[in-house]
Amino acid sequence: MSSVPRFWRNLASRYNLEGTHCKECGNYFYPPRNFCVNCRRSGQIEHYKFKGTGEIVTYTIIRTAAEGFERQAPYTLAIIKLDEGSIMTAQIVGDPEKMYIGMRVRSVFRKLGEGGERGMIYYGTKFVPAET
């Protein structure tokens, strides 16, 4: 989060859950991989935009937030299994007391943090409970 250039490079995949898919074995990769770990040289990688639906595998509640996140605490950080099979870590928007393992979630576009009052605003993907 601290580096503007690093964030910039990954911007497309953060905004749109853009990853890759191996046509050979059917595996999906997020963040995107240009090389299939299963098929090695015979893998056929293509661009893939994830649907943004999945479920919570496990989660933790962050009560003391890092710089740029102070206003958001307490918040839930979760490991999410996307429906295509890829695993990712993301923040879940909503009441931390109402989170549970196996909860269905869908992606939304939110502010991830900001570099103080003068710095860049970082946008990207978070998740919300899919029901309601």
Next chain:
Amino acid sequence: MKRLGTDALKQSKTGENMTIGIVSYGAYIPRYRIKLEEIARLWGDDAEALKNGLMVDEKSVPDIDEDTATIAVEAARSAMARSEINPHRIGAVYTGSESHPYAVKPTSTIVAQAIGATPEMTAADFEFACKAGTAAVQACMGLVGSQMIDLGMAIGADVSQGAPSDALEYTAAAGGVACIIGRKEDELAAIIEATYSYTTDTPDFWRREGMPYPEHGGRFTGEPGYFKHVINGAKGLLKKLGTKPEDYDYAVFHQPNGKFPSKVAKMLGFTTPQIAPGLVVPKIGNTYSGSCLMGIAATLDEANPGDRIFATAFGSGAGADAFSITVTDKIKEIRNRAPKVSELIKNPIYIDYARYAKHKGKIRLG
């Protein structure tokens, strides 16, 4: 009710023999709400008098991590979901707001990237108080009509601020609407037959660079601001088209509160049933640049093919943009693919003033 056939519509186009209209639309309203009673409780105001005077019961509040850019993106993605068009066909993204997150750096590039429309396209942000979104619609109509672009996306979105205890605090809300403007007749969910604007230099409401909250000319700004411009804008379009209020099934007017659009509709000769589907302000408050477009979206959610909608947006400063719209058969195909305005209004999460102050950044940390 006067019905126009496709041939008649073709003769009343803004351009020559060109049909321009709405290919798709999408709305977004944050989940959180604060009731007017809760704000009035804090300041010791009479809640019932305020609710009756403003005709607003509660207003939407953005989440801590929501701003004009995130709201614009959610609305834009809903519009994309409804239309199923290839994002690379969008040649322009224009976002109108008075609360762009950056002073310098466009909101529209964030939206364009988030819907996958970049990089072969143009983008810019618009500002004109509450009518920046409809100004963006007009710009897209021009670019689409002149064939400079295939499709254009116009957005009105805001996370409005009212200073604590200021009258504006009771209605300043958050929300946004995106419209995809196109010209291929078989793609249009609604045809925009014509638009007309009325603009003067009127200092009824303003905010200086770097100031967190707007200033306004007090409670008597309605007559020279809202009413004068909305009435002249609306009358100008009716005259241009030779139509009358009774030719329309629905009407939408900028809704800073419930009272103004109800009053202006009556003054112009529109009825309560005509404005009912689009009058969403009592449950969500004033979404500023989203306001008139939210009313149009709510009306498109319910209208039938062939129905005509009259709409007039207002922006302080001041100006009005009026539109005459006819819904096509396509509306039934697209509208269920994304949440309707009535669905976005459902299931609110009510918060108290302390939580509201945290959400709106009224408590400054550090």
